[in-house]
Amino acid sequence: MPSLRTFRVEFDRPGATFTPGELVTGNVIVDLAREKSIRALKLSIKGEANVSWERTRSTKDSQGRRHTQVDHFRASEQYFNLTYYLFGNTTDNREVRMPEGFHKYPFNFSLPYNIPCSFEHANGHIRYTAKAVIDRPWRFDHECKIAFTVVSSYDLNAHIQQCLGVDDEANESFCCFCCFDMGSIKTRIRIPTMGFVPGQSIETIVNLNNTSSIDVTKICVKLERSLEFHAKTPYKTTKTDKAVGKAEQSMGPFDPNAEVVTRLQVPPIPPSQLEYCSIIDQKYTLRITIHVSGMHCSITKTYPILIGTIPLRSIISVPYTQTVLQPTAPIMQYDDDPPPPMPTSPDYAPPNLPYPGPQPIGFVSANQPSTSANQWDIPPPSYEECMQRADSIKDQDESNYVHGANEPFAPRYPVFNFPTPYPPGK
Template sequence: MLFDKVKKFSIVFSSPPEFGSGDVVSGKVVLELSGHSRVQAIKLHAEGIAKTRFLIAADACYYREDVEYLDLKEELLHADNGELTTLSAGIHEFPFSFQLPERLGTSFEGKHGSIRYWVKVKLHRPWATVKKTRKEFTVIQPIDINTPALLAPHGCTKDKKARVWVQNFGQVSIRAKIDRTGYTPGEVIPVFAEFDNSTPRPVVPTVYITQVQTYINEGNLKKKQVVVTTLQGDMVGAHRRQMWHGCAIKIPSVVPSILHCRTIKVEYMLRVCVDVPGTSKLCVELPLVMGTNRLHPSGNCTSTSVMNNQYSGNQKWLDHAIPEQPVCHKCQIRDSVTCKNTTTKFIVNKLL
């Protein structure tokens, strides 16, 4: 039987299986036989699908949707005039090549959905079951952070009163700013912030980088937030003020932002928070865009990249899931406390 004669049936890409929109995907199908065999056809099918699956408990409905990004078919070997092709024992290679569309969703794996791409090949032979092989590949939708919108600084101010029952005990305010919105994984974000604590209790500031996954189906949304890394500052004493002059938080290896997919969005934010006594947490949220093209040397921003993490290289963000417990770093401040009505300079050490 032919099934017993097939020693190897696999897909080999010509380059690492990581491609951008519009790139040409090429490779070969390798078929190794232990003896002469007759073959009807070898068919290739390249597919890309964005899937969402989630439950909305409020209306007891389960939503699912598939969006097709890629659907290409090609026959690598077919019978002429209905005659079968006889292949000799040994290794046979069948090259293939196809071009990806210009706008594709970046490969992604989430709790309620995914964006996946693969090549599937079927071997058809008489009087035998169809033999199949499949291999996935990664697609990146480029995001260039070197645009005016993503290079512009962004800041926000918020305050909240501390209460015990109906009595006020002062308030806590946060002023936070980052030098730009667009970053790439591996870079360090310097966070500039001022914390004014006029309450009788100390507070501890913390900064988070959060990934926000949004799954969309027929107008229904399902969101999931994942903290990818945190940085904790020193305590701000009662009736005191503290300032951060570029407290550094490093971006781990994460998937780029996905902003133009119909069913899945992946966005990021930097959150600077303190727990206010007697009430809920006070947070300032600054949007982030995770790009694929690093900051040009001519950029006028103060932060620099600390890793050469080009997306054409090792796709660590696909190989490693985001940890349930993010790594928490301590922001080291040598002289961070100032009196309420005076200002004192201080130094912030960068993370090692």
């Protein structure tokens, strides 16, 4: 019968979602059926970004024969890598006896303040993990691993000029066989603001002035995400990826002078501009397409938008702060000052600085306030899983026997519960 009945890492905060600079607390749970001889129980906390993809190309050898070659592109950067000893140590190679029974080994550590937001994609990720190891002499170690979410603050109010609304026009003339005039469609597109947070609805107003014999069949609004992954090995190159995050459509045909209002709710997605990450870039675009009947081309307009974690002040109102639902994300509270960060291992090295910023990466003191979206009496958001998830959190150098490493993981992003300003469909 195995002596190890339970071995896992637990965070004190449900959902395990944190902001840079926060103090993270939890426990390593160990349940032994009998006493075990070990060198140490240690906990490693790591934050890193990785990108990787493959590209197939055809080559010719000296005899003119064709071969298929696969290039593996990749890059990585590390934000911190810390090791804490919770029981025993490996410095003097001595063994200690871990008693039988159920045990909780508490831990706490402070996150650096200038680290990027958690992010998952098939071609790259920004990931934060905690791995506990029972170091056993002359035997395979026991290992378990868990991922947690870091949500960096992206305040839309600091980018107010990029959030200004849109009042745009588009005109399209139609003809048959390049000579017969079939009239034109004039459209006016209005978007009150271009800065949003998850949970907020993107409202688009399309006014039609259709003097043609062509019908407008539907109007589609799409939230699109554009990604760039920057590899450094075997040489510098960039891979782009575009995808639709969410779409809404209004079906026609419409009256010649119709006003069509579409509301697209922003899903749980990471904020624009993955700050402090130099190998992954992210942007969002709103695409509005006016489809017409027949073989005629649609009318398409695209506009850059910002997704943040702190909403614009202009949308915060007293009724909102009073009627919003209770958040599902708990707020850490302490009766006294929180405990100081745990001492690091003897082989601890300072975190790398992957992003050229105004201040070096570092750790906050235990009593320094953490970054918070709860400003101006904004009710705290709930945290919901992103649609994009990792197949697993297993690293390439890890075995298949790391408990939890093969579990899928989806980051959790803040979602605000805004009241619906209009009845559905109005």
